[in-house]
Amino acid sequence: MSKSISNFAFFAVVFGLATSGYWLPYAQTGVPNRALPELRTNAAGYSVPPKVVMSEKYKPFWIQHAVSGFSKDTSLETPAHLEILRHSENCAVTRPSEHEYIANVHTGSAWNNIDIFSISEEKLNAYSKTYAKIQQEWDIGYVRKKVRAGTQFWTADVIVGQSDKPVYLVLASETAMVWNIVKAPETKISRVVLLGNYGVGVSNLADEVPVEVIAGSALAVCGGHVALQPKPHWPLYDSTGNRRKLLNRYKDDYRQFNRWFQNTLGVSVDTNLVAVRSANHFYVGEATPGQADKFPYKYVTDSKVRAYSDDRLTISNWKAVNQMFLSEIKKRSNRL
Numbered sequence: 001m002s003k004s005i006s007n008f009a010f011f012a013v014v015f016g017l018a019t020s021g022y023w024l025p026y027a028q029t030g031v032p033n034r035a036l037p038e039l040r041t042n043a044a045g046y047s048v049p050p051k052v053v054m055s056e057k058y059k060p061f062w063i064q065h066a067v068s069g070f071s072k073d074t075s076l077e078t079p080a081h082l083e084i085l086r087h088s089e090n091c092a093v094t095r096p097s098e099h100e101y102i103a104n105v106h107t108g109s110a111w112n113n114i115d116i117f118s119i120s121e122e123k124l125n126a127y128s129k130t131y132a133k134i135q136q137e138w139d140i141g142y143v144r145k146k147v148r149a150g151t152q153f154w155t156a157d158v159i160v161g162q163s164d165k166p167v168y169l170v171l172a173s174e175t176a177m178v179w180n181i182v183k184a185p186e187t188k189i190s191r192v193v194l195l196g197n198y199g200v201g202v203s204n205l206a207d208e209v210p211v212e213v214i215a216g217s218a219l220a221v222c223g224g225h226v227a228l229q230p231k232p233h234w235p236l237y238d239s240t241g242n243r244r245k246l247l248n249r250y251k252d253d254y255r256q257f258n259r260w261f262q263n264t265l266g267v268s269v270d271t272n273l274v275a276v277r278s279a280n281h282f283y284v285g286e287a288t289p290g291q292a293d294k295f296p297y298k299y300v301t302d303s304k305v306r307a308y309s310d311d312r313l314t315i316s317n318w319k320a321v322n323q324m325f326l327s328e329i330k331k332r333s334n335r336l
Contacts, residue, residue: 036060044234044250045277050111053159054276055283063281066159067182067297073280077155077300078115079178079203082315085194085213085308091222093193093212095266096168100190102267103160103167103284106228106275108174110156114300116178117321118199118309119150124328131333150311150321151176153199155300158182161285166190169284170265172226173200178305181205184295187285193265194308197225201307204298216310223260227253228275 039046039060050073052060063070096102153176160167160183169192171179178201183189189209194200196215205211214222230236230250236243254269261269274282307313314321 036062039276041233041235042277043237044108045228045231045275046233046279048276048279048281050280052279053157053281053283054274054279056272056274058276061283063157063159063297066161066283066294068294070297073112074299074301075111076113076115078302079300079305079315080302081304082116082313083304083306084313085201085211085306087213087215087218087308091214091218091260091264093214093264094191094210095264096191099165100168101163101165101285102170102265102272103158104170104172104269104271104273105158105179105282105284106172106226106269106273107156107177107279107282108277110154110177110278111280112155114153114155114178114305115315115317116153116199116201116305116307116313117150117316118153118176118311118313119321119325120311123150124325124332127325127329128332131329150314150325151198151309152318153178153201153307155180155203156279157281159281159283159285160184160187160189161283163187163285167285169193170195171200171202172196173198174226176309177201178203178300178307180298180300180303182295182297184285195219195223195226199307199309199311199313201305203300203303203305205306211306213308215308218310223264224256225253227257229254229258229270 036052037049039048039058041047046058048054048060051063053063053066054060155178157180158169158171160181162184166188168190171192172195174197176199177196181189181202181204189205192202192205192209192211194202194211194213194215197219198216200213200215202211219225227250230247236246236250258269274284316324
């Protein structure tokens with residue numbers, strides 16, 4: 001009996017810690033009235049917990065210090081409208097001027113998803129040729145487990161603080177990402193440049209702000225891959241355990257990306273850089289949090305998203321996307 005009680009007590013403690021927001025990255029808590037949690041590391045950088053904002057030089061703070069109207073991180077958001085962007089031609093974007101403040105943000109991923117998917121033409125064609133097999137294995141969940149219709153986007157906030165200069169935003173992501181813009185009312189965003197290894201997008205950005213995109217296959221041709229210079233705190237582990245090989249790969253990717261970045265934008269990829277491996281919130285700007293009044297927070301839900309992907313884009317959920325995917329596969333297989 002004592003052993004059962006002990007096991008129950010241990011489970012209760014673990015469950016309490018997990019739901020408090022310390023163990024599980026997606027757990028929700030109330031307005032923080034405690035010290036900031038320690039930043040965790042994964043393969044290539046810090047993983048920043050929800051509600052914690054990352055700024056330059058790895059200085060974290062609670063999001064409530066910068067904005068008003070923020071209640072909680074949501075695990076999934078649904079925008080109201082999707083506008084498709086075109087990628088820039090000839091691997092070039094408009095260079096920032098000396099009169100602009102360059103705000104440079106980089107992430108591997110985030111904790112929150114958004115109901116936007118990119119649907120691969122390559123997968124559609126491949127599965128169309130094996131439609132009979134898909135039908136035969138329907139009952140054992142082939143579609144659900146193996147036929148993934150597309151790539152779901154992540155979403156992260158970019159909080160743009162007060163700045164006397166117009167802010168030129170460079171937003172780079174290693175995964176499919178929609179960047180949600182939250183800015184000080186007096187701050188002007190002059191331009192947004194989206195760079196990504198996969199699909200990219202931006203929400204809650206004024207229509208008059210120009211957006212330039214180099215992502216997916218275009219970025220692979222132009223500048224390789226979005227990559228950071230390896231830092232001392234990176235554990236750099238993978239399934240092979242070969243740290244030196246992984247480190248050299250990151251260094252090579254960084255050199256290639258930084259060379260293109262400098263030639264294209266005229267500055268180093270490390271200029272005014274705010275970068276972590278995964279986070280929901282980033283802060284950029286000349287003024288630091290606490291030096292100015294808070295400004296309103298806006299969620300992605302019900303906003304307009306401007307996005308680009310090599311593949312077809314749609315606002316939907318997993319179930320609807322898979323149904324759409326299968327319907328298209330059936331049509332194509334009938335034409336083969």
